[in-house]
Amino acid sequence: MAGHSQFKNIMYRKGAQDAKRARLFAKLAREITVACKMGQPDPNHNPRLRAAMNAARQAQMPKDNIERAIKKASGPDMENYEEVRYEGFGPGGTAIIVEALTDNRNRTAGEVRSLFSKNGGNLGASGSVSHQFDRVGQIVYTAAAGSADAVFEAALEAGADDVQSSEDGHEIFTAIENLHEVARALEDKIGAAESAKLVWRPHDLVSVDEAAAQSLMKLIDALEDNDDVQTVSGNYDVSDDIMAKLGG
Numbered sequence: 001m002a003g004h005s006q007f008k009n010i011m012y013r014k015g016a017q018d019a020k021r022a023r024l025f026a027k028l029a030r031e032i033t034v035a036c037k038m039g040q041p042d043p044n045h046n047p048r049l050r051a052a053m054n055a056a057r058q059a060q061m062p063k064d065n066i067e068r069a070i071k072k073a074s075g076p077d078m079e080n081y082e083e084v085r086y087e088g089f090g091p092g093g094t095a096i097i098v099e100a101l102t103d104n105r106n107r108t109a110g111e112v113r114s115l116f117s118k119n120g121g122n123l124g125a126s127g128s129v130s131h132q133f134d135r136v137g138q139i140v141y142t143a144a145a146g147s148a149d150a151v152f153e154a155a156l157e158a159g160a161d162d163v164q165s166s167e168d169g170h171e172i173f174t175a176i177e178n179l180h181e182v183a184r185a186l187e188d189k190i191g192a193a194e195s196a197k198l199v200w201r202p203h204d205l206v207s208v209d210e211a212a213a214q215s216l217m218k219l220i221d222a223l224e225d226n227d228d229v230q231t232v233s234g235n236y237d238v239s240d241d242i243m244a245k246l247g248g
Contacts, residue, residue, distance in 0.1 A: 020225075027230055028056045029069035030101050034081050036073035047180040051197045058194050079103045086112050087129040090219050091120040092212030094236040095129035097200045102228040111226055119219035120212075132235060133200040136161075137179025139172040139186060140194040146170075151190065158185035169194070173201065202235030213238045214246060 031052045039046035043053050049070075056066050084105055086098040096116075102108040113123045139160075145151055148165035155163045155172045159182050162173040174182045176198060183196040208216060216236055223232045 023225065023227065024059055025056075025061050025065060026227065028052065028059060028061055029065060029072075030081065031230060032056060032066060032069035033072045034083075034101055036070050041070055041073065050180065051195070054193070055195055055197065084108065085126070085130075086123060087126060088112075088116045088123040089121055089129065090116075090234060090236065091215035092206060092208035092236065094206050094208060094212075094216060094234050095132050095202070096121065096219070096223075097130060097133065097233045098223055098229055099231045099233075100226075100228040101230055108226075108228040111228070112223065115219065115222045115226065119222055120215035121219050130200070132204070133202050133233070135176060135198060136201050137174040137176055137182070137196070138199040138201070139174070139179070139183050139196045141170040141172070141186075141190065142194060143167060143169045145190050154186060154189040155182075158182045158189065160186075199231075200233040202233075204235065205237035206235050207237045207239070208242075210242050210245060213242050217246060 032049065035046060035049040035052045039049060041049070043050035053066060056069075081101040081103055082105060084100050084102060086100070086109070088096050088098070090096045098112055100108050100112070116123045141151060146154070148163075148170070151165060151170045151172070152163045155170075159178055160172045160174050164171045164173075172182070172186065179196060179198065183193060186193065213236075216234075216238070220232050220234070223229050
């Protein structure tokens with residue numbers, strides 16, 4: 001399981017599924033509200049809102065929840081969320097980038113630092129690992145979207161920069177400024193994507209052994225369970241055999 005892949009990002013998650021589902025909906029709603037406040041409430045003219053709403057639909061978030069999140073952006077009870085990024089080092093020499101939306105930077109920084117230290121990692125300074133990644137647009141399709149050759153041709157015609165296909169599906173990468181233009185072109189060619197968003201794509205992947213992978217998965221679980229954390233990205237590569245041993 002590669003750290004930049006979205007396909008298996010939640011497959012190894014354990015515990016009470018209802019609680020995790022509620023936590024996911026809360027994070028999606030927060031992103032929708034912030035995206036709406038920063039731009040227009042119309043997803044056709046607000047790429048970030050469009051991406052957030054697509055993610056919510058893919059997670060089967062109820063329509064009423066999405067509409068409430070949009071309305072909240074102009075309501076009197078709208079919290080002032082701040083976007084923050086943390087960079088750190090995980091088990092096995094891995095690099096981790098954490099993105100959060102918080103109404104209390106000190107609280108979130110303390111919690112993220114504690115989670116790193118308790119799970120075999122350590123929080124670094126700003127810029128300590130981000131130079132090992134590129135900030136790019138990513139469009140994800142399931143394998144049912146078409147063959148690797150068909151998706152590659154469609155992505156090339158749409159103006160994408162790179163395509164990675166596997167039995168799990170297809171990942172299409174673009175320059176940041178081209179993400180939504182390419183996503184729209186692909187939607188016309190092969191249908192709606194599972195997701196279209198900005199991601200941190202590592203230059204190189206770090207293979208980790210079973211012991212490091214176990215600690216790494218605990219760290220990622222703990223970070224993703226934090227209410228303020230929106231995304232966790234890394235440059236790790238965990239083999240399928242190790243993932244199977246870990247129950248992933």
